Amino acid sequence: xxxxxxxxxxxxxxxxxxxxxxxxxxxxxxxxxxxxxxxxxxxxxxxxxxxxxxxxxxxxxxxxxxxxxxxxxxxxxxxxxxxxxxxxxxxxxxxxxxxxxxxxxxx
Amino acid sequence: xxxxxxxxxxxxxxxxxxxxxxxxxxxxxxxxxxxxxxxxxxxxxxxxxxxxxxxxxxxxxxxxxxxxxxxxxxxxxxxxxxxxxxxxxxxxxxxxxxxxxxxxxxxxxxxxxxxxxxxxxxxxxxxxxxxxxxxxxxxxxxxxxxxxxxxxxxxxxxxxxxxxxxxxxxxxxxxxxxxxxxxxxxxxx
Numbered sequence: 001x002x003x004x005x006x007x008x009x010x011x012x013x014x015x016x017x018x019x020x021x022x023x024x025x026x027x028x029x030x031x032x033x034x035x036x037x038x039x040x041x042x043x044x045x046x047x048x049x050x051x052x053x054x055x056x057x058x059x060x061x062x063x064x065x066x067x068x069x070x071x072x073x074x075x076x077x078x079x080x081x082x083x084x085x086x087x088x089x090x091x092x093x094x095x096x097x098x099x100x101x102x103x104x105x106x107x
Numbered sequence: 108x109x110x111x112x113x114x115x116x117x118x119x120x121x122x123x124x125x126x127x128x129x130x131x132x133x134x135x136x137x138x139x140x141x142x143x144x145x146x147x148x149x150x151x152x153x154x155x156x157x158x159x160x161x162x163x164x165x166x167x168x169x170x171x172x173x174x175x176x177x178x179x180x181x182x183x184x185x186x187x188x189x190x191x192x193x194x195x196x197x198x199x200x201x202x203x204x205x206x207x208x209x210x211x212x213x214x215x216x217x218x219x220x221x222x223x224x225x226x227x228x229x230x231x232x233x234x235x236x237x238x239x240x241x242x243x244x245x246x247x248x249x250x251x252x253x254x255x256x257x258x259x260x261x262x263x264x265x266x267x268x269x270x271x272x273x274x275x276x277x278x279x280x281x282x283x284x285x286x287x288x289x290x291x292x293x294x295x296x
Contacts, residue, residue, distance in 0.1 A: 030195040031205050034187065040194060073248055092217055093179060094267040098250045100186035103193040 007061060014058035017065050021046045022054075034100075037068050074098050117143070124148065125155050126204055130211070130225040134160040140200040140229075165226065169240055172231060172253050175266050180223040181231055182252040182265075184210040185242060188232060189251075203229050 001009070024032035025047040033043055049057070057064070069075050077095035080088050120141040127137055128151070137148045152160045172181045188206035191197060197205065207225045214221040223231075231253070234240040242251040243258040245265035252265045 028205065030191050030197055030201075031209060033194045034190050034209060089217060089219065090267060090270075093183065093219070094248065094250070096213055096217075097179070097183050097186055097252070097267070098248060100183060100190055101251045103190040 007059075010061060010063055011058050014060070014064045015054060018046065018049065018054045018058060022049060037102075068102075069095075069099065121151065123200060123204070124151055127200075127225065128152055128155040130204070130207060132229070133165060133226045135165050136226055136229050165230065167230075169234055169255070171227070172234070172240060173255070175271055177222055178253055178266050180210075180214075180221070181227075182242070182250070183213065184223055184228050185231060185235070185253055186251055188228075189242070199232070200229075203232055 021032070021036055021038075024035055025043045029040075029043055029047070033040060036043065038046070069078065074095050077091045077098070080091045120143055124137050124141050124143060127140070134148060134152060137143070137152070138145060141148070143151070149160070171177050184206060187209050188202055191202050191206050203225075207223075207228050210223065210228070211221050231240065235242075238256060240253055241256045241258075243254040243260050243263045244251050245263060245268055246261060247264055247268040250265060250267075252263075254263065
C-alpha cells in the first residue's frame with residue numbers, strides 16, 4: 001500500500017465506523033453503548049455529528065476505533081487458540097460472556 | 108391496582124407490552140410490569156400474537172439456572188443486563204427488554220438456540236434482586252457467572268472453563284452439544 005492508499009483506507013474505515021456508530025446511537029442509545037463500548041457522553045457526541053463534521057474527523061492517519069479485547073483470555077477464546085475448530089461455538093460464547101462483563105471500560 | 112390517568116404513560120406501557128409479547132413473554136410478566144388491566148392485556152396479547160397466551164404457573168425454581176447450558180445462556184444475558192444498567196439509567200423492565208434483545212441477537216449470530224426465554228430472563232433478574240441468585244467471578248477466566256449466593260469465589264470455576272463430563276451429549280439442534288462432543292474426541296487423541 002502506498003501512503004496515499006493508507007490514508008484513503010483509514011478515512012474509509014473511520015467514516016464507516018462513525019456512520020454505523022451514529023445510526024446505532026440514534027436507533028437505541030442504551031444498546032449502542034453496549035455494542036460500541038463507549039461512554040454515554042461519547043455516544044451523545046457521536047449522535048449529534050453532522051456529515052461535514054464526520055468527513056473532517058474521519059480524515060487523518062490514525063484510526064478512530066480500537067480493539068476492545070486487549071487481554072490474552074478473550075483474544076485466545078475468540079481465535080480458539082490451541083483448540084480444535086469444533087470448539088468454536090463454546091469459545092465464542094465464552095468470549096461473549098467475558099466481553100459483556102466489561103462495562104468498566106466503557107465508563 | 109392504580110390505573111394511570113396519563114394517556115402518554117399508557118401508550119408507553121402498551122408499547123412495552125407489545126415488545127414483550129413479540130419477544131414471547133408470558134402474560135404474568137405483562138401483568139407485573141404494566142398497570143394495564145388483565146382484560147386489556149389479554150386482548151392485546153391475542154391481537155399481537157394471534158393466539159391465546161399459554162396458561163399455567165411460571166417456573167419458580169432457581170435450579171434451572173444452575174444446569175450447565177442454561178447457566179451459560181443466563182450468564183450471558185445477566186452480564187449484558189448489568190452492562191446496560193451500569194452505563195445507562197433505564198427502567199427495570201426496559202433493561203430486561205434491551206438486554207434480552209441483545210442476548211437473542213447474539214444467539215442468532217452464533218446459530219444457537221436461545222435457551223433462555225424472556226420470561227425466564229425476567230425471573231432471573233427478580234431472583235438476583237431478591238438475593239436468591241447472584242453472579243460470581245470464575246477463578247480461572249474471570250468471567251461472571253450466575254450462581255447461588257455465598258458461592259466461595261476462590262474455588263469457583265465456571266461451566267465453560269470446566270464443562271461437566273457428560274456436557275452436551277444431548278442431540279438438541281443448535282445446542283452446544285456438537286462442540287462439546289468434539290472436544291471429547293479431540294482430547295482422546
